[in-house]
Amino acid sequence: MSSYTYQHYPYRRPPELDGKAARRPVVIVGAGMAGPTLALELAARGVPTVVLDEDDTVSFGSRSICQAKHSLEVWDRFGIAQRMVDKGITWEQGEVYLGDQAVYRFNLQPEPGHKFPAFVNLQQYYVEEFLYERCLAEPAIEMRVLNKVVGVMPHDDHVVVEVETPDGRYTLEAEWLVACDGVRSPVRHMLGLAFEGEVFHDQFLIADIRLLDELPKERRFWFYPPFHPTNSVLLHRQADNVLRVDFQLGHDADAEEEKKTENIDCRLRLMFGPEARWEHEWTSVYTFTCRMMQRFMHGRVVFAGDAAHVVSPFGARGGNGAIADVDNLAWKLALIVTGKAPEALLDSYDSERRAAARENILNSTRSTDFITPKFPASRAFRDAALALARDFPFARALINSGRLSVPTLQPESPLDTPDRDGDWVGGPGPGRAMLDAPVGLKGENGGWLIDRLGRDFNLLTFGQDRVEPPDGVTGIAVGGNGLAWRRYDARPGTTYLIRPDRYVAARWRSPDPAAITAAVERAQGRNTGRSPA
Template identity: 40%
Template sequence: METFTFAPPYELPSWPFVPPPELQSTSAGRHPIVIVGAGPAGLTLACDLASRGVRAVLLDEDDTVGVRGASSRGICYAQKSLEIFARLGIYERIAEKGITWSFGRTFSGDTEVYNFNLKTDSVSVQPPFINLQQFYIEWFLVDRIHELGLTDLRWKNRVTQVTPLADGVRLTVETPAGSYNIEADHLIDATGANSPIRTQLGIEAHPSRSTDRWCITDVRFKKPLPVERWTWVDAPFNEGRAVWQHLMGDGVWRIDYQMPEDCDTAYISKPEVAGARLREQLGPGVEFEFVWIGPYGYRDHLLDNFRHGRILFIGDSAHVVSPFGARGGNSGIQDAANLGWKLALVTQGLADDVLLDTYDAERRPAAAENLRVTSRSARFLAPRSPAEHTMRRAVVALAQRYPFARALVNTGRMSVANDYPAAAHLPAGAKTVQNLPLRWRDGTPTTIAQLLAEGTQCLGLWFAPTRAQASTATDLDASLPLRLVAVGGESGLPALQPDDVLARHLDNPAPGTLCIVRPDAYRGALLNDPTPASIAAALRTALAHR
């Protein structure tokens, strides 16, 4: 029997436990924002707040990133998440370490059914996807949080009790040096799918668990494979079941094999069994070493409300979806970006607390859409009836010849930035504004993300305003969080060069039109004939002012 080798284990960073000041006090310390959970969502939120000059306490029961054993877990980071990381200052590290890709192939048996290139619809500086092991993302976020210096990041601090108060939340925290109490104006639960806070408060998550089983095989090959996403609907080398193949950082490939529903998870994870699968796929002459092997089954859940008084839920504590299309971790990162600027404005006294209700109004529909999309992928990949099997065979056969059928082949609809539905604060709904490259009038380069990184304020892109129009801006309420920038024209405002791509991206606004872009790079309003009164009204609506 062939002997398979493992690469040396990753050496993950660890950070020391520092006794918090509350251990020396008989009274609970009070903080505006406490975040529990240092995963991607919690760390993104803490980093986002720090970038806006807002202090927070972040509690985590561990002292490192990732999980013990350094499995790959989340690996695909979508363009919207990468744009958020660009604004937060860690994108360059991610791009340098990760694998940029946009091209994918889908196979049925030995036949390529279709391929796609996600770059064709993108105008962003960031690519459609970068693959990188999740622990690197968390590592980079921790480093950036330390650089910004405003977050009290407390390792080995486990929350054991949460008590809602009339004006906040009280937490009991256990540490290696004893327990203490802490109070928060707002508590953010980012503790993940098995949230102890959600469980303690008795909040129903409506979970469901799939019988579908998979085995992750992280492996490094001596000879590189093509840097493309390959998926098989029914791989002949995996007994007619699905397979995913992705390259990650450090030359490590992640290959996910769909397993029988009644499989023995310990058996399928044995090196000799995983090695036999790889040999069946790649042949006897391919040289490789294992990095990590592990089984998984998936489940989903969705809270009825993401806000419960002074407690808000983000990431997996609020919603879990099947892992098809990278819609889980990316959604949590985007939850954090949606909530960060709203918490900042409320904490700084620039918006009413009701603005936090819009977090639920926007991100819960996004999670529901991701749940709907991933559930369809799960049914396609694991048909539950003879009729579903027949339908899948027909779709795959037609897709080889007819373009209309290719859209029906569903190995996971890749994560996109969710649109937000119409609401009182968003009368027309909202779509994301991609991170376009732009230039100031003098030729200095900038981007949408850079423009939004300079303070917590909306960005008013005013297309070719006249000097008379721009002069009325002096009558705007100075307390409104808005930065006006002209796009072309001779208005006297700070001006960007005219840009046809930007104009098309924003639906070709006529001269004089003002597009208000929110701090999370979503379109807040489009004003065709802006006046100080209409601009102020649009901002107050977007900020949910009563």
């Protein structure tokens, strides 16, 4: 059985089949998590999109369940993040076990003062449903289900897409095509592009169940538990009283045998005891890879999310990385489509997000190597770290049961203006994500900093009347001297330039209008030379 009801979205005959063809600014392939998020971001900037998907419902199974704070902050711009928080399971605590003994407990967000929690566990089908419904309410977004892309023909100034529907085939012209069509990416295959990386042969069993007893709220990870003594087990609670249990099986396991209900029930009975009761939701046996395209930009075809890079599931970097991709892409693509920035601005999408993918793959691979050591020496190191961790704090830092997703760095981005004035001992520098905090803005009481930001570029000034921003930049004065000041290493007059994707582009102790204007120009790709300090 399933606690979730899969609805089927209505198919509508595309106008191109009746000769009503028009070139579209942006066509998006894929209506998972990334594609609809990109469509909403573009619609907010006045850019209409067509979203094509070969299916007519959301993804089957819970899949990507850990929705990180940074992703929630993106979705909050469209009024759906709180709905996700309310539906999902908020968790910040995690426990690591060796055998049946707790080794240590950790807190993902030890410091208060953020609008959103570090993580919310919510099944991917709910995230897709909320995004899809929001897209249907947006006139600038056309959602086309049962529209399967079967051909892609790039040209110098546009892309032609051939689409198959229940009513026949049609072609659609786009100024830009964005492939958010998943790890198997038909668009990538049609263009014959490589997807290189490392294959991990260890197998894992996912058993999503509705446990009809008391449910744990925190994330738990066991190494060598008595109910599965040769390998590891991971436990997450999800919405609708669903538990995800991941059993490490080893590379020699028979996947078809492991997926049989009676065999899963034997494992669960050992884990939860003879009195436990449950109902099955979804089962899968999986292996995984870490891969990345050499470039995410191929002419006017752009790749994002799993179509461009894929990581192991340990660390919640897949779905959250995809949302970060389209958050980076949307404002740049909108500036280009509306004629406000050169096409070369998209080179920074390629360089910034490839750097982020490398960081995610590195962290994901390290987690995988710790959880599934390949050599006797690495297993001995892992087991020694686990044995010492309960009594010695230094050993806890060596345990890697899936280092969880945080915003990646964007080092040496051509869009950033490096620090050149003042002594900075803290605060997010250029290339780092901004930090949320409770604030008391001039003339107002309280609120969250992320709620005060405009849609595009923002200029934060601490402790005085706001600095007059250039055209198109929102100016915000941060009063008081509280947590926001500490997080931004602020003094009176400290000023930050925040990009639309909420990354810091520049900061100053004592800015002047020329320096601010030059930094904005550089961040929009119109001047990547040295800016005045």
